[in-house]
Amino acid sequence: MTNDQGHLMIKTALHAGRIMIENGSEVARVSDTISRIAANAGYPDSKVYVTITGIMMSVSGEENAQIEPVVSRSIDLEKITLVNDLSRHFAEHKITLAQFEERLTDLDQHSRYFPFWLQLVSAGLVSGTLEVVFRHNYPDFLVTCIIGLIGWWIFYVLNRLAKIRFLSEFLASAVIGVLALLAVKYHLGTNADDIIIGCVMPLVPGVPLTNAVRDILAGDLVSGIARGMEALMSAIAIGSGIAMILQAV
Template sequence: MGNQVEQTYDIMEVCLLAGKIMLQSGAETYRVEDTMMRIASSFGIVKTHSYVTPTGIIFSAESSEPTKTKLIRISERSTDLKKVALVNSISRNISSGTINREQALEQLNEIDSMDISFPLSTQVAAATLASGCFMIMFKGGWNDFIPAMISGGLGYLSFVCFHRFIPIKFFSEFLASFVIGLLSLIFVKMGVGHQLDKIIIGSVMTLVPGLLVTNAIRDLMAGHLVSGLSKGAEAFLTAFAIGAGIAVVYSFS
């Protein structure tokens, strides 16, 4: 009896760790719930219930003993779709019987501890190039390509640096958008840039919460109203922070 209870808790630990990694890496709510339920079913626990929000996961399992419930808190969220894909791969291996519970837990702990994000220099370089390309996509002139690249790259770098010292995302996004607007205004005043609005639009696109908006809509369509509304509110705050930072700069011009 005690061994079976311990085994159930071990299975729940695997499910919660998989859900935690996926939720922290930007996965949708319904995907997290489906993955945890599939893993539990593959290990022999058919009746499971999960409640997932952007800030926490509640998971319960029904077996021959009384229902067991565990809660895990999610404090940090980012975008790392490679981790989501790795967890999905482990889930498929569990379903096919390729790996057992101990192997799955070991692999999940490795994924949770690893840092597979791109180096900061690569991220800034990608943001720099993307800012110039977004500016052209919004019908800007090629003579503003370089100013948009510089503003967008330095703006994204400032966002990363501010976020390390100011853990509140709203303020780091506000300050980053302020830097972008200020640099764009300086380029236009110096005569290097010409269309201030196009430069700013292209530069701030690296801060726009595109994945967050997409996940909010998909969660709402899937019936996860709490998660969908909370993610939508988070996306709105990000958009408000970006707009407020640019508005402050425009008040100077």
């Protein structure tokens, strides 16, 4: 293999790994995917070290180690599936390494997202449904849907503007608390606690918490603890926003 081929392999593997980490994949899956890409490209002795903030990779006997930083993290399981599909196509020789890298770039730059209005509607329905599931409070279903929709809208907008997830979660949960109390005050709802519980559910970091446990069980202690702290900070931000409003009234 030429140096250029080795460089392209590492670039492609790191690109695939970064997309997976950024969109909620656990570390073990990322490490396995990168190793398979390297092996299928003719480098079975590659060395990979994956964390949720960066990926390092090298090939034994060659001076071509590279680092790929991970600067943002969200949840998009479809992207993870698409990267895995591309990896399988490369393993089956349906695409070349260069085509693999081109399609990863296209996936990275032209992400397919659900329309914003559909995200809002989904957040509202999730809020109302979980409020009924957890609290069995059917009369507050509609108001919980509306407040949950508004809370998600505030979180989404602030996250796009400020780029600080914890701040967005804190302010969104505070607004949810205010709206829930107002809804009960003006007899639009019956129980503020039930409404708040349902509305904050779309903000709860369920996937990061699950991945933290999976990473720790798989032996990836650094990433597992880091993900756990990230999930804990999100939970603290959400709880602090609600607590601030409840203490103020």
